[in-house]
Amino acid sequence: MSASESAVAEETSETGWDAVAELPPSAKLVAKVLEYEDTLSQSQIAEETLLPPRTVRYALSRLEDADAVESRFSFADARKRLYTLSL
Secondary structure (H helix, E strand, O other), X not given: OOHHHHHHHHHHHOOOHHHHHOOOHHHHHHHHHHHHHOEEEHHHHHHHHOOOHHHXXXXXXXXXXXXXXXXXXXXXXXXXXXEEEOO
């Protein structure tokens, strides 16, 4: 197995919190808050974590790229998205 093949194998075997371990601290904090609170909007996450909204957006995008977070539209307010941990 070549080095690139083993890197791909490692990348695909990362599941759950292993994928989050490589992310920035803000993303880890957001994931932990979602673990305890279940489903929150971006503004609620910013309020709970005391992080700036821009940092929360960045953390959520990194978590979505790692398939650690799922998002859906809010039925109460279609302008908002609700985020849930998918680990």
